[in-house]
Amino acid sequence: MFWFGKKKTPEQLFYHTDLHSHLLPGIDDGSPDAATSVELLRYMQSWGVKRLCVTPHVVLGRFENTPESIGAAYRQLQQEMDRQGVEMEIHCSAEYRMDDNFHRILDAGGSELLPLPGNYLLVENSFSQPALDLDNLLFNLMLKGFQPILAHPERYHYYHSKKESYQHLHNAGCLFQVNLLSLAGHYGKAPKEVALWLCKNDMVDFLGSDLHHRDHAEAITEWLCTKEYRQLADRLENIRNDKIFT
Numbered sequence: 001m002f003w004f005g006k007k008k009t010p011e012q013l014f015y016h017t018d019l020h021s022h023l024l025p026g027i028d029d030g031s032p033d034a035a036t037s038v039e040l041l042r043y044m045q046s047w048g049v050k051r052l053c054v055t056p057h058v059v060l061g062r063f064e065n066t067p068e069s070i071g072a073a074y075r076q077l078q079q080e081m082d083r084q085g086v087e088m089e090i091h092c093s094a095e096y097r098m099d100d101n102f103h104r105i106l107d108a109g110g111s112e113l114l115p116l117p118g119n120y121l122l123v124e125n126s127f128s129q130p131a132l133d134l135d136n137l138l139f140n141l142m143l144k145g146f147q148p149i150l151a152h153p154e155r156y157h158y159y160h161s162k163k164e165s166y167q168h169l170h171n172a173g174c175l176f177q178v179n180l181l182s183l184a185g186h187y188g189k190a191p192k193e194v195a196l197w198l199c200k201n202d203m204v205d206f207l208g209s210d211l212h213h214r215d216h217a218e219a220i221t222e223w224l225c226t227k228e229y230r231q232l233a234d235r236l237e238n239i240r241n242d243k244i245f246t
């Protein structure tokens with residue numbers, strides 16, 4: 001039959017700014033080189049992304065990225081984009097693990113931080129336990145003028161059976177960024193259920209791709225072809241992805 005193997009065209013995302021990806025080449029567990037970065041960029045363009053904030057990991061002992069390493073990787077990417085004639089508005093930021101390195105940066109005044117536009121700061125817990133003294137840390141960030149966004153709250157299994165933790169953090173002023181990949185079911189049943197629960201309870205402030213590699217890009221592309229995506233998009237039209245630039 002003729003339609004076997006024919007690729008479906010994904011629906012466009014209902015916003016144009018992606019705030020979470022590991023697209024910068026060679027500085028974390030995301031894209032290994034500039035050519036792969038451009039390939040991933042093309043996927044994003046096919047979803048309707050017009051602007052992106054790249055957010056390489058900053059994690060003690062694994063990816064101790066700094067504004068210098070991030071800037072150098074950005075220049076490599078831009079060079080490859082120029083070579084291939086690909087255009088995209090790109091802003092450099094980072095995804096900060098709230099570990100001892102993060103405390104050190106904050107204690108030194110925070111000038112080493114690369115927030116998103118509007119002083120939003122993408123932070124993450126470790127996957128084994130919440131950051132120590134998380135409430136105080138978030139409060140201190142806000143006192144310093146940052147607006148913390150917790151990356152993929154639905155992926156922290158230790159909150160799954162304590163849903164009141166989500167309400168508590170959100171009420172305390174911490175914004176939530178849910179991964180498209182969680183909604184797509186890429187990480188399994190539990191993160192998907194919690195992501196949907198956060199949607200239902202109006203606690204999704206931002207969506208992000210958290211794109212690391214081609215498998216992620218394919219999973220998101222496939223999900224954008226589903227009816228489920230369309231139905232969810234109607235419920236999430238108030239997310240702030242594009243608004244931080246206005």
Ligand SMILES: [Fe+2]
Nearest residue numbers: 020095151210
């Ligand atoms: Fe990430």
